[in-house]
Amino acid sequence: xxxxxxxxxxxxxxxxxxxxxxxxxxxxxxxxxxxxxxxxxxxxxxxxxxxxxxxxxxxxxxxxxxxxxxxxxxxxxxxxxxxxxxxxxxxxxxxxxxxxxxxxxxxxxxxxxxxxxxxxxxxxxxxxxxxxxxxxxxxxxxxxxxxxxxxxxxxxxxxxxxxxxxxxxxxxxxxxxxxxxxxxxxxxxxxxxxxxxxxxxxxxxxxxxxxxxxxxxxxxxxxxxxxxxxxxxxxxxxxxxxxxxxxxxxxxxxxxxxxxxxxxxxxxxxxxxxxxxxxxxxxxxxxxxxxxxxxxxxxxxxxxxxxxxxxxxxxxxxxxxxxxxxxxxxxxxxxxxxxxxxxxxxxxxxxxxxxxxxxxxxxx
Amino acid sequence: xxxxxxxxxxxxxxxxxxxxxxxxxxxxxxxxxxxxxxxxxxxxxxxxxxxxxxxxxxxxxxxxxxxxxxxxxxxxxxxxxxxxxxxxxxxxxxxxxxxxxxxxxxxxxxxxxxxxxxxxxxxxxxxxxxxxxxxxxxxxxxxxxxxxxxxxxxxxxxxxxxxxxxxxxxxxxxxxxxxxxxxxxxxxxxxxxxxxxxxxxxxxxxxxxxxxxxxxxxxxxxxxxxxxxxxxxxxxxxxxxxxxxxxxxxxxxxxxxxxxxxxxxxxxxxxxxxxxxxxxxxxxxxxxxxxxxxxxxxxxxxxxxxxxxxxxxxxxxxxxxxxxxxxxxxxxxxxxxxxxxxxxxxxxxxxxx
Numbered sequence: 001x002x003x004x005x006x007x008x009x010x011x012x013x014x015x016x017x018x019x020x021x022x023x024x025x026x027x028x029x030x031x032x033x034x035x036x037x038x039x040x041x042x043x044x045x046x047x048x049x050x051x052x053x054x055x056x057x058x059x060x061x062x063x064x065x066x067x068x069x070x071x072x073x074x075x076x077x078x079x080x081x082x083x084x085x086x087x088x089x090x091x092x093x094x095x096x097x098x099x100x101x102x103x104x105x106x107x108x109x110x111x112x113x114x115x116x117x118x119x120x121x122x123x124x125x126x127x128x129x130x131x132x133x134x135x136x137x138x139x140x141x142x143x144x145x146x147x148x149x150x151x152x153x154x155x156x157x158x159x160x161x162x163x164x165x166x167x168x169x170x171x172x173x174x175x176x177x178x179x180x181x182x183x184x185x186x187x188x189x190x191x192x193x194x195x196x197x198x199x200x201x202x203x204x205x206x207x208x209x210x211x212x213x214x215x216x217x218x219x220x221x222x223x224x225x226x227x228x229x230x231x232x233x234x235x236x237x238x239x240x241x242x243x244x245x246x247x248x249x250x251x252x253x254x255x256x257x258x259x260x261x262x263x264x265x266x267x268x269x270x271x272x273x274x275x276x277x278x279x280x281x282x283x284x285x286x287x288x289x290x291x292x293x294x295x296x297x298x299x300x301x302x303x304x305x306x307x308x309x310x311x312x313x314x315x316x317x318x319x320x321x322x323x324x325x326x327x328x329x330x331x332x333x334x335x336x337x338x339x340x341x342x343x344x345x346x347x348x349x350x351x352x353x354x355x356x357x358x359x360x361x362x363x364x
Numbered sequence: 365x366x367x368x369x370x371x372x373x374x375x376x377x378x379x380x381x382x383x384x385x386x387x388x389x390x391x392x393x394x395x396x397x398x399x400x401x402x403x404x405x406x407x408x409x410x411x412x413x414x415x416x417x418x419x420x421x422x423x424x425x426x427x428x429x430x431x432x433x434x435x436x437x438x439x440x441x442x443x444x445x446x447x448x449x450x451x452x453x454x455x456x457x458x459x460x461x462x463x464x465x466x467x468x469x470x471x472x473x474x475x476x477x478x479x480x481x482x483x484x485x486x487x488x489x490x491x492x493x494x495x496x497x498x499x500x501x502x503x504x505x506x507x508x509x510x511x512x513x514x515x516x517x518x519x520x521x522x523x524x525x526x527x528x529x530x531x532x533x534x535x536x537x538x539x540x541x542x543x544x545x546x547x548x549x550x551x552x553x554x555x556x557x558x559x560x561x562x563x564x565x566x567x568x569x570x571x572x573x574x575x576x577x578x579x580x581x582x583x584x585x586x587x588x589x590x591x592x593x594x595x596x597x598x599x600x601x602x603x604x605x606x607x608x609x610x611x612x613x614x615x616x617x618x619x620x621x622x623x624x625x626x627x628x629x630x631x632x633x634x635x636x637x638x639x640x641x642x643x644x645x646x647x648x649x650x651x652x653x654x655x656x657x658x659x660x661x662x663x664x665x666x667x668x669x670x671x672x673x674x675x676x677x678x679x680x681x682x683x684x685x686x687x688x689x690x691x692x693x694x695x696x697x698x699x700x701x702x703x704x705x706x707x708x709x710x711x712x713x714x715x716x717x
Contacts, residue, residue, distance in 0.1 A: 078567035079538075186655050216422040217594060221638035221651035228648070243567065250640030250649065287572040289597030291639055292624055303576060304569045307537045 030104075031066035032237050033090070033123075033205060038063045038099035038109075040082075040089050044312060057312045059085040061261035062099070064338070067205065072231065072238040074252030074269070076245055076284070080308055082261040083241045087209045090239070091125055092116060103205075121151050124203040128210035130190035134182040140193055141178040144168070147200040154201050167196040170233075171226060188219035195226065199234070207239045212247065224251060245288050249273055257281045260311055260319040263338060267350030275347040277357035280320045318355070326356050382454055383410035384556055384588045385434065385473070390448035392429050392612075395441060401659040403429045405612040406448075408686070411556065411588040416579075418591045418603035418620075420635075424656055426612035427592045431558045434590075435475050436465050452556075471501055474549035478561040480541035484533040490517075490544050491529035497551035516547040520577060539570035543577065550581060556588040563598060575602060596639060600624060605699055608632050611657050611667035614686065615703045628689045628702035628711045630672045666704070674706050 041056035059082045067073050077083045088094040090101060092108070101109040108119045127133035134143055144164045148155045155163045165175035171192040182190055191211060198206050208227070212220040224247060231238060242248050248255060249269050256266040257280065265278040276282045283302040304323045309315055318336050321327040338353040348359050392404035404426040411417045421427040432438045434450055436457065450457045452473065457465060477483040485493060494516055495509030504512065510529065517525035520543040533541055542562060549557050559578065563571040579602050582589050593599055599606060599620070606623050608616040608631065616629040627633040637650035654671040657663055663670055669679040687707055689700040704710060 078569065188655065216656065217596070217635055218422060218638060218652040219655070221649040222653075224640075225648050225651055245568070246640045283569060287568045289568075289571075289575075289595065289601045291596040291600045291636065294621070294624075301572060303572050307539055307570065308567075 030069060032069045032104060033067035033239075034100075034102040034105075035066070035090070036064045036100045036102075038086070038089060038101065039097045040085055040094060041097045055312055058261050058314060059311055060089060061311075061314075063258075063261070063263055065256055065263065065266060067237055067239060068253075069204075069237055070231070070235050071253045072240055072251055074248035074255040075239065075241045075258060076243060076248050076255060077258035078243065078284075078308060080260075080311065081258040082311070083258050084209055086258075087125065087207050087239070087241055090207060091123060092120065117150070121154070121201045122203050123205045123207065124198040124201060126191075126194050126198045126206060126208045126211045129214050130187055130194055131214070133194055134190060136182055139179050139181055140164075140168070140185075143182070143193060144196045144200055147197065151201055163200070164196075167199055170199065170230070171196045172222075186219075187215050188222055191215060191223050192226065195223075195230070199230065202234070203236070205237045205239065207241070209241045210243070211240075213242065213244065220247070227251065245273075245285065257284065260308060260314050262319060262353065264320065264354070265350070265352045266338070267352075271347050271350040275350075275359055277341070277344060277348050277350070277352040277359055278320075278354045279324050279326055281352075282360050283323075318353070320354075326354075328356070330355050383412045384453060385590075386410040386449075386451040386454075387430065387434065388449040388451065390430060390433060390450065391446050392426070392433050392438065392443055393446060394443050396660070399660045402662060403443075403612050403659055404433070405662070407609070407612070407614055409607050409614065409617070411590055413555065413588050414583070414586045416582065416589045416591060416602055416604045418593060418599040418606045419609060420593060420596065420599055420606055421609035422594055422656055424611075424659060425609040427609050428560055430609075431475070431560055431590065431592055434558060435473065436469055437475075470497065470554075471552045472554050473556045473558065474552070474554040476542075476545050476549045476557060476559040476562045478564055480538065480545045480565070481533060483545060484541065486533055489530050489532055490536070491531075494529075494544070494548055494551065497548060501552055512551075516551055517544070519550070520544070520547045520581075522547075537570075538566055539574060542566060542570075542574050546574070546578060546581070550585070553585060554587065556590070557582070558590045558592070560592045561594070562591070564593070564595070571598075578602075596635060608635075611662050612659065613667065613703060614701075615668065616701065617686070618689070618700045619697075622697060622700060626711050628700070628707040629704045630674050630706075630710055631668050633710060633713075634671075674704075674710065676705070678705055 038060055039062055040060040041058050043053045044055040044057060045051040046054045063086060065073065075083050075086065085094065089096050096109045099109070100107055103119055103122065111119060141161065141164050144167055145160050148160050165178060168175045168177060173189060173192055182193065185193065211227070212223050215223060227238070228251060230236060240248060240251055252269050254267065255269050255272040256263045257272065257278065258264065259280050265272060265276065265281045272281060273285065276285060283304050286302045306323050309322055315322050317333050318331040321331040324331070334355065336353045336355045338351045340349050340351060341357045344357060387407055387409050390404055390407045394401045394403060407430050409417060419427045433445060445458060452468060457468065484490070491510055491513045494513035498504035498509045498512050514525050514529050517529065522528060522540055522543055536544065562578065563574050566574060575598065591603060603620045605617065605619050607614045608629065610631050616623065616627065616632050623632065624636070627636055634650065634652040638652060640649060652671055657667055665680040665682055666684050669675040672679065684703045684705050686701040686703045688696045689702050689707055689711065691697045
């Protein structure tokens with residue numbers, strides 16, 4: 001590893017320790033976040049005075065995964081599959097209906113008061129829309145410094161201005177912009193402000209909910225590079241939620257695919273992208289437009305019929321069966337477990353929630 | 365002038381051999397409190413019947429404003445077209461009378477908008493809105509218009525069309541609403557369809573369905589299609605030729621295969637390089653530095669020069685015209701052009717990589 005450049009000596013916005021930044025850490029530690037059977041149902045009620053529950057939107061319905069120290073876990077899925085609700089439940093912005101979330105072995109899903117506050121310091125979030133997630137009446141300095149009001153122990157009052165300027169420098173903005181307002185910045189710069197706010201409390205986990213989907217193509221790459229640089233500099237663990245499959249592949253170590261509130265397949269990026277075994281993952285990957293006109297003749301796409309069913313009334317058994325070309329009697333009766341099927345070998349042997357999990361044959 | 369209202373017969377015209385639509389040196393500017401924003405600065409492109417032109421650009425590149433100018437739906441003022449021609453079958457639409465233009469809009473050139481939910485009227489049934497096309501343009505009566513609406517919904521493959529014709533837009537899913545938008549554009553069998561980011565608001569699996577449908581209907585009716593998008597992947601899938609826009613100008617035009625194989629403009633090159641690729645995992649993504657320019661203060665010379673890795677003195681001084689790009693044996697490639705003084709170097713750079 002090249003030695004880190006001293007912080008003060010670098011010009012504004014220059015990448016710190018540029019060469020070291022893109023070396024992936026070799027060893028991964030313990031799971032920092034363990035999620036088990038997490039459920040979030042939103043009740044559907046009828047009546048004005050006597051609210052009678054008539055059903056529930058099963059936004060997240062039994063999700064389990066581990067997030068390792070220093071790793072990026074990508075979550076992909078179509079709109080309405082529950083990926084943003086999952087993020088909110090992990091942040092404790094929405095109470096979980098059932099299930100457990102353990103941070104470093106400690107249950108956090110039912111914490112309240114000061115215990116919750118202490119845990120939240122370590123889990124921060126970067127939001128999708130940089131236009132609505134920054135208060136237009138606050139200066140950049142106030143926005144990034146606001147976390148210190150809630151957690152004064154991180155930066156004593158006198159040091160805050162300096163801390164905010166350091167953060168601006170880290171995310172590649174001019175520290176002199178501290179007194180400007182959000183409207184004076186472009187979309188990409190605003191997203192950098194949002195990232196700086198997320199970093200303020202020196203968290204260990206950052207949940208990024210579609211952090212680049214509102215940005216222009218040429219600016220997206222800048223923000224992705226920044227996120228990767230910060231991860232290596234501060235040894236952050238990311239949960240990266242997005243619908244753009246190529247960006248998720250680029251940034252993630254492991255990828256989970258969600259469909260109607262459940263994870264249908266999870267594995268390393270190679271296992272998911274090169275050897276998908278769940279029909280939904282295969283369809284999703286084949287539907288992604290490839291920026292290469294030569295490939296459009298050669299690849300064979302699976303075009304799914306119909307739309308995603310309503311999460312208020314999901315199909316019995318496997319939730320994907322209504323759109324699946326492999327569906328059998330068994331799929332309607334039995335919920336497929338997210339496990340490794342014994343008949344799969346090599347990179348195809350990873351967790352997949354399909355009774356008939358198999359790699360696609362070429363020329364199918 | 366002969367009036368066509370009330371007749372369901374197709375309009376008979378003498379055969380026309382040139383391009384369906386020919387935009388020449390179009391300029392559009394907006395008057396704002398802070399000054400004049402020059403959104404479109406001399407755009408040239410043409411589309412023939414059965415051809416798909418993709419207009420690629422980031423937000424603020426002027427791609428949608430050009431389309432709105434073609435449709436004649438710009439709010440004027442604040443917009444102004446100081447210069448340029450929009451020829452539809454050889455006739456300039458900018459100098460036409462209101463009534464003549466109305467005959468073209470919707471009937472000969474139709475548009476599909478990005479956000480189907482806000483483009484449909486929420487308080488009218490989809491059947492009524494589809495039938496409105498026939499009632500307004502052909503004077504069809506209600507009953508027949510409804511029957512035609514059902515027929516259209518079947519054509520864009522909306523299941524149970526006869527039962528759903530009385531439903532309101534909110535009762536349909538995003539993909540189905542976009543199909544209704546397509547049906548509406550198709551209703552009068554136009555010669556040209558302008559699709560402004562038709563699948564951007566949709567999920568990938570639905571996006572594939574909608575693009576397939578659009579391509580199929582296009583070849584069935586032999587229509588011209590202008591596809592406006594920012595997604596390089598969607599373009600590669602359907603377009604015949606591409607026009608890349610930056611700061612209100614076309615910076616590169618090319619047949620689709622040539623552009624992806626070897627871009628001749630540094631901006632196109634940067635866009636292609638900033639897409640994450642398999643063989644570059646774990647490395648830093650290429651990123652175009654800087655930001656798109658403010659349209660009120662477009663940099664002098666080539667608008668891309670402050671962000672360009674290749675910029676020289678001449679780029680800051682002179683505006684590059686669209687140079688003809690030549691292939692390996694120095695013969696010009698038909699339809700290829702690049703507005704860069706160093707297009708040759710850019711092109712050969714791509715060969716080395």
